[in-house]
Amino acid sequence: MQGFGVDIGGSGIKGCLVDLEKGELVGERLRIETPQPALPDPVYGVVGRIVESFGWTGRIGVTFPGVMKQGVAHTAANVDRSWIGTDVDAGLGAHVPGTVETLNDADAAGLAEMRYGAGRDRKGVVLMLTFGTGIGSALFVDGHLVPNTEFGHIQVDGEDGEKRAAASAREREDLSYPEWAGRVDRYLDVLEAGVWPDLIIVGGGVSKKAHKWVPLLSTRTPVVPAQLQNDAGIVGAALAASERPDH
Ligand code: BGC
DSSP states (O other): OEEEEEEEOSSEEEEEEEETTTTEEEEEEEEEEOOSSOOHHHHHHHHHHHHHHTTOOSOEEEEESSOEETTEEOOOSSSOGGGTTOBHHHHHHTTSSSOEEEEEHHHHHHHHHHHHSTTTTOOSEEEEEEESSSEEEEEEETTEEETTOOGGGOEETTEEHHHHHSHHHHHHTTOOHHHHHHHHHHHHHHHHHHOOOSEEEEESGGGGGGGGTGGGOOOSSOEEEOSSGGGHHHHHHHHHHHHSOOO
């Protein structure tokens, strides 16, 4: 069975057909630069172009980098604030032929990892964290998602956690992997004071270099790198769209 997923990010918007049995992209994905400023209307237009280019007319899943409840964006930490309060399902629905299921980007990546990747068949409490421009989180209890956890924004030493420990902080401040791993370790220390997961899956582009920093972490919870990496958002979005009942 095939689905269709779109991943809306701060720099690129990516979409592809997805093989839902294997959890893999079918053919090449299409990536278009995110319009700047990334306001809702121009972003909807890009999503519409991507879906149209594949000739897909069915239901689509779309990720958004903020809290998403019943199709409405409630936060926008790293995108334009005009998204807050916007009914993204309805806005996108006007640009694509099928119905739209929107969800938080980390939740989508987590759904994909739990089904096809590092969290497959894992019971108990599993926490997926994505390290990119911000830090996204997805919490699973016996495989069920607790949506919209926003653990990127826990306070760490008086600062927003993601500000110091996201992958973007490493680039912005030109930190070595050991220096940045120290930041992540401190962030996870504070997070572990509040949640006791059985497994932490780390994703985002920086998970490709997991060997450079994951062994330096001193968490009590085992930490493993994500397996789907760049495609997790697209795959998870397509999965969510295919499995969630219409609302
Ligand atoms: C947002 C989350 C998002 C994460 C990764 C955070 O700043 O608050 O909703 O999942 O960035 O994009």
